[in-house]
Amino acid sequence: RVTDADLVALVSDEVFQPDVVWKLLDLQVTCGTLGLSTATVKLIDADGREHVACSVGTGPVDSAYKAVDLIIKESVSLLEYSMNAVTEGIDAIAMTRVLIRAEKSHLSTHALTGELVHRTFSGTGAGMDIVVSSVKAYVSALNKMLGFKEQNPTKASSIKRTPASS
Numbered sequence: 208r209v210t211d212a213d214l215v216a217l218v219s220d221e222v223f224q225p226d227v228v229w230k231l232l233d234l235q236v237t238c239g240t241l242g243l244s245t246a247t248v249k250l251i252d253a254d255g256r257e258h259v260a261c262s263v264g265t266g267p268v269d270s271a272y273k274a275v276d277l278i279i280k281e282s283v284s285l286l287e288y289s290m291n292a293v294t295e296g297i298d299a300i301a302m303t304r305v306l307i308r309a310e311k312s313h314l315s316t317h318a319l320t321g322e323l324v325h326r327t328f329s330g331t332g333a334g335m336d337i338v339v340s341s342v343k344a345y346v347s348a349l350n351k352m353l354g355f356k357e358q359n360p361t362k363a364s365s366i367k368r369t370p371a372s373s
Contacts, residue, residue, distance in 0.1 A: 227253065227350060228252065228253050228349075228350050228353045228354065229250045229251070229252060229253075229278070229279060229346050229349060229350060229353075230250065230251050230346070231248070231249075231250060231339070231342055231343055231346055232249040232250060232251045232257060233247075233248075233249040234246065234247070234248055234249070234271060234338065234339055234342055235247045236267040236270065236271060236338050238266065238267040238270075243263045243264075243270075244263065244264050244265065244266050244267050244269065244270040245261065245262070245263050245264075245270055246261065246262055246264065246267065246270035246271040246273070246274045246338075247259065247260070247261045247274065248260055248261075248262075248271055248274035248275055248278065248342065250275065250278050250279075250346070258278045259278075260274040260275070260277035260278045261274055262274040262276075262277060267338045268288075268337075268338055268341045268342075271338055271341065271342050271345075272285070272341075272342070272345055275342060275345060275346065275349070279349055279353075281309065281349065281352070281353070282309065282310035282311070283307045283308065283309050283310065283349070283352070284307065284308050284310065285305060285306075285307055285345075286306040286307060286308055286327060287304070287305065287306035288303070288304075288305050288306075288341075289303070289304050289305075290302065290303045290304075290337060290340070290341070293333065298335055299335070300333055300334065300335055300340075301333065301334060301335070301336075301337045301340040302331065302332075302333045302340065303331065303332045303333070303337070303340040303341045303343070303344040304329060304330070304331050304344060305329065305330050305331075305341075305344045305345050305348050306327050306328070306329050306348070307327065307328055307329075307330070307345070307348045307349070307352065308325050308326070308327045308328070309326075309352055312325040312326055312327075313325070313326035313355065313356070314326065326355070328348045328349075328351040328352040328355065329348055329351070330343075330344045330345060330346065330347030330348030330349070330350070330351060331343075331344050331347060332344035332345075332346075332347060
């Protein structure tokens with residue numbers, strides 16, 4: 208038996224296109240065997256303000272993601288990361304897909320089992336540079352998560368309280 212809530216959950220995952228909260232403006236990465244991987248990321252917010260952060264990581268994608276985290280200030284866990292070539296050759300376009308979950312994650316009801324599960328958000332990105340593709344995917348997932356938070360405020364804040372009359 209499929210309920211209205213199940214249909215809304217299915218459709219919202221496929222149709223939900225959040226407003227762009229953050230957009231990748233510039234990215235510079237240094238990596239190799241002689242030193243630590245470092246990344247400088249410049250993002251632009253919805254108001255047009257530029258934000259820049261630098262970070263060190265275990266690789267170019269890790270350092271870039273950590274720099275993004277410094278700007279966005281949202282604690283998330285990276286659950287899945289995958290990359291595929293869309294075209295052939297040395298200049299192939301890479302398609303990256305990530306799946307994230309907020310540390311203070313949203314709870315949703317599983318459509319089949321009815322149990323509460325932690326809400327996840329996916330993002331995709333493409334580009335000839337695999338680090339740029341990866342950061343675009345990460346920012347896309349973060350935008351979905353932030354858009355979902357704005358669209359669905361916590362239940363506690365949405366409860367209307369009426370004063371008791373005397």
